[in-house]
Amino acid sequence: MARPTDCAQAQRGDVMNTSDDHRVQKVDVIDKLRNRIARLRQCLGNRPRPIITLTYAQSIDGCIAPFGGGTLQLSNSKSQQLTHQIRTLHDAILVGINTVLCDDPRLTVRLANGNDPQPIVLDSRLRFPLDANLMRDPCIRPIIATGQDACENKENQLIAAGARVIRVPLQADGLIDLSQLFLRIGQMGFDSVMVEGGSKVITNVLASQIADQIILAIAPKFVGGLRAVNPNEAWEQMPQIHDVHCQMMDGDLVVWGQLRSANVLNRSLFPQTGVSRSLPECPANAKGEEPYDEC
Numbered sequence: 667m668a669r670p671t672d673c674a675q676a677q678r679g680d681v682m683n684t685s686d687d688h689r690v691q692k693v694d695v696i697d698k699l700r701n702r703i704a705r706l707r708q709c710l711g712n713r714p715r716p717i718i719t720l721t722y723a724q725s726i727d728g729c730i731a732p733f734g735g736g737t738l739q740l741s742n743s744k745s746q747q748l749t750h751q752i753r754t755l756h757d758a759i760l761v762g763i764n765t766v767l768c769d770d771p772r773l774t775v776r777l778a779n780g781n782d783p784q785p786i787v788l789d790s791r792l793r794f795p796l797d798a799n800l801m802r803d804p805c806i807r808p809i810i811a812t813g814q815d816a817c818e819n820k821e822n823q824l825i826a827a828g829a830r831v832i833r834v835p836l837q838a839d840g841l842i843d844l845s846q847l848f849l850r851i852g853q854m855g856f857d858s859v860m861v862e863g864g865s866k867v868i869t870n871v872l873a874s875q876i877a878d879q880i881i882l883a884i885a886p887k888f889v890g891g892l893r894a895v896n897p898n899e900a901w902e903q904m905p906q907i908h909d910v911h912c913q914m915m916d917g918d919l920v921v922w923g924q925l926r927s928a929n930v931l932n933r934s935l936f937p938q939t940g941v942s943r944s945l946p947e948c949p950a951n952a953k954g955e956e957p958y959d960e961c
């Protein structure tokens with residue numbers, strides 16, 4: 667029989683069933699992430715861009731979708747619930763336009779209690795469909811980040827349909843310049859952003875060394891499909907995961923940790939201060955402690 671505390675927690679959506687095992691697993695992951703984000707906020711208080719969490723579900727062979735794209739349900743219901751809880755910890759959620767075109771996601775919080783994050787879509791050519799599910803929420807309309815030269819007519823249609831369109835400089839490869847975008851998002855008042863994919867966005871976010879932490883749900887399945895991380899010429903710039911934690915969730919392995927570059931100072935992100943993103947000014951560092959071990 668469920669104990670009173672279990673019932674109260676279940677009503678709040680804190681537990682998924684009355685098994686102690688599952689309750690402990692769930693509280694562990696989400697509490698640690700909440701602490702970690704609070705700690706990052708403390709350490710990065712003056713940083714001009716938001717805290718960035720990269721999150722996605724992949725198969726054991728590193729795929730996030732079938733070959734050639736399309737939708738694939740990889741994670742189990744408990745990992746999905748965790749994903750929704752992680753959404754509640756962030757002000758905004760970011761995906762690439764191909765994910766919108768393939769999955770037509772809502773990016774809302776439905777499997778947990780908490781606020782919906784603000785959806786942001788990377789869409790340099792304004793391919794965003796006017797009838798996408800992201801347009802259906804009367805309370806939160808998407809922010810569409812596009813290039814300076816994107817079609818004005820389509821921009822007006824999207825604005826008329828309720829979206830916010832922001833123009834951001836493009837990188838040399840024609841994609842949205844992520845460091846510029848995140849600075850802009852920070853200026854708009856969003857302190858934390860969850861990046862949910864797809865593959866091109868995951869690869870670009872990793873290669874630009876802009877994310878602070880990663881949370882991966884690894885499903886025990888082989889897919890042989892679209893790799894989460896594409897082969898990348900900038901592989902030397904890929905960050906590594908530190909302070910790694912992992913937990914089983916009903917057969918899925920959830921792994922999370924801090925993303926840090928081994929030896930590259932990404933000064934372009936800190937034009938005024940020239941501060942390294944390895945956070946030497948963190949109070950914990952100043953005391954000679956490991957910065958995020960307890961998170």
Ligand SMILES: NC(=O)c1ccc[n+]([C@@H]2O[C@H](COP(=O)([O-])OP(=O)(O)OC[C@H]3O[C@@H](n4cnc5c(N)ncnc54)[C@H](OP(=O)(O)O)[C@@H]3O)[C@@H](O)[C@H]2O)c1
Binds near residue numbers: 721722730740867
């Ligand atoms: N398993 C999971 O957790 C998960 C999560 C999300 C998605 N997915 C899957 O991922 C697949 C889609 O992935 P995808 O790689 O094809 O596309 P994607 O990452 O969703 O979107 C990539 C597109 O976004 C635009 N973009 C603009 N600026 C960008 C930037 N700086 N970095 C990256 N992209 C930028 C580009 O299109 P323009 O040039 O037109 O701007 C680019 O082609 C779908 O099959 C979806 O189901 C899986």
